[in-house]
Amino acid sequence: MKTxxxxxxxxxxQHFVPFYRALAADPxxxxxxxxxxxxxxxxxxxxxxxAEISWNMDMLGGYSHEFLGPVxxxxxxxxxxxxxxxxxxxxxxxxxxxxxxxxxxxxxVHRAIRWCRSRRVPLMTIGDSELLRERTTLTRxxxxxxxxxxxxxxxxxxxxxxxxxxxxxxxxxxxxxIFRCPxxxxxxxxxxxxxxxxxxxxxxxxxxxxxDDAVVALFVGKLSSRKRPVDLIEAVARVKGAKxxxxxxxxxxxxxxxxxxxxxxxxxxxxxxxxxxxxxxxxYAAADMLVHPSGADPHPLICSxxxxxxxxxxxSDRIGAVGPTDIAREGENALxxxxxxxxxxxxxxxxxxxxxxxRDAMGRxxxxxxxxxxxxxxxxxxxxxxxxxxxxxx
Numbered sequence: 001m002k003t004x005x006x007x008x009x010x011x012x013x014q015h016f017v018p019f020y021r022a023l024a025a026d027p028x029x030x031x032x033x034x035x036x037x038x039x040x041x042x043x044x045x046x047x048x049x050x051a052e053i054s055w056n057m058d059m060l061g062g063y064s065h066e067f068l069g070p071v072x073x074x075x076x077x078x079x080x081x082x083x084x085x086x087x088x089x090x091x092x093x094x095x096x097x098x099x100x101x102x103x104x105x106x107x108x109v110h111r112a113i114r115w116c117r118s119r120r121v122p123l124m125t126i127g128d129s130e131l132l133r134e135r136t137t138l139t140r141x142x143x144x145x146x147x148x149x150x151x152x153x154x155x156x157x158x159x160x161x162x163x164x165x166x167x168x169x170x171x172x173x174x175x176x177x178i179f180r181c182p183x184x185x186x187x188x189x190x191x192x193x194x195x196x197x198x199x200x201x202x203x204x205x206x207x208x209x210x211x212d213d214a215v216v217a218l219f220v221g222k223l224s225s226r227k228r229p230v231d232l233i234e235a236v237a238r239v240k241g242a243k244x245x246x247x248x249x250x251x252x253x254x255x256x257x258x259x260x261x262x263x264x265x266x267x268x269x270x271x272x273x274x275x276x277x278x279x280x281x282x283x284y285a286a287a288d289m290l291v292h293p294s295g296a297d298p299h300p301l302i303c304s305x306x307x308x309x310x311x312x313x314x315x316s317d318r319i320g321a322v323g324p325t326d327i328a329r330e331g332e333n334a335l336x337x338x339x340x341x342x343x344x345x346x347x348x349x350x351x352x353x354x355x356x357x358x359r360d361a362m363g364r365x366x367x368x369x370x371x372x373x374x375x376x377x378x379x380x381x382x383x384x385x386x387x388x389x390x391x392x393x394x
């Protein structure tokens with residue numbers, strides 16, 4: 001008999017859709033996804049990206065789903081929205097054996113918690129929260145009470161990485177109920193790009209006017225102050241002994257400043273703007289390293305995308321994807337520098353730019369690590385979580 005699994009999530013997210021399709025195809029699972037709102041199905045304006053987003057992929061095919069309400073007035077999810085009174089009725093209609101929610105703060109999550117408690121249905125959670133971000137003493141005190149209270153309602157915890165597992169344990173999750181379930185990417189597209197990397201590399205470099213012998217440091221994401229894109233420009237300006245090109249895939253309020261600093265410092269930089277999901281693998285293929293200097297990023301999936309292509313990474317110590325069993329492993333496929341330390345970042349870029357054999361070895365290690373953190377690992381993790389959740393006394 002199949003396990004009836006309901007997933008409650010704010011909206012369709014391009015990275016998670018392949019996961020839902022894999023679960024729907026699993027012979028042991030009957031899946032139904034309850035979306036709070038159709039955000040992302042139609043074009044929307046992303047404030048931090050400063051661009052209209054319309055994903056060039058099928059977001060809804062291949063799995064059972066429904067929408068619980070309309071797009072919020074501001075067009076984006078938050079703690080308070082979507083907030084649908086239909087959560088309980090629609091869960092009851094599906095009659096799940098287990099429910100999975102994302103995180104612990106969003107409004108529909110708490111509606112699902114109440115329904116599961118009233119029906120004695122086991123509840124699991126998945127998320128990317130970590131302990132890296134600085135918080136005030138008051139915030140820490142409140143979270144210590146509230147998050148621990150919420151965590152007592154969960155029968156199993158699906159962790160996306162080492163730092164996320166640390167977060168669960170910190171707030172009282174028993175170690176024997178934490179199961180690794182990596183966040184997914186469009187694995188088929190990235191594996192295909194890896195297989196065709198040489199051709200994609202040549203095409204993308206020709207598109208952006210990048211020399212064949214240039215060492216490309218790739219930045220992917222929103223060009224916002226949080227992500228610190230200008231740090232890459234400042235660091236490349238200090239690199240000696242190698243021709244390094246900074247390639248930016250993304251948009252945001254730091255775009256003008258990054259362009260200005262590149263011009264002022266003489267850095268060879270290319271700005272691709274917002275790059276849709278179907279075109280993004282080619283930019284990874286064109287790169288020699290992934291650089292993410294962000295000041296706060298719980299578990300960016302650009303690390304998984306870069307690893308799947310075979311890129312070494314240079315990451316700030318504010319990135320929650322670094323860990324001994326995570327997608328970015330310091331000293332193996334990743335170098336880690338103190339956030340904001342331009343000299344340290346420049347030194348690491350220069351190290352990889354001038355040492356081709358080391359760059360290649362780290363890239364090969366990325367491929368091996370990705371195979372440990374792929375879609376199959378995610379499906380296996382949710383099976384372990386379901387088994388543990390169903391075994392717990394209701």
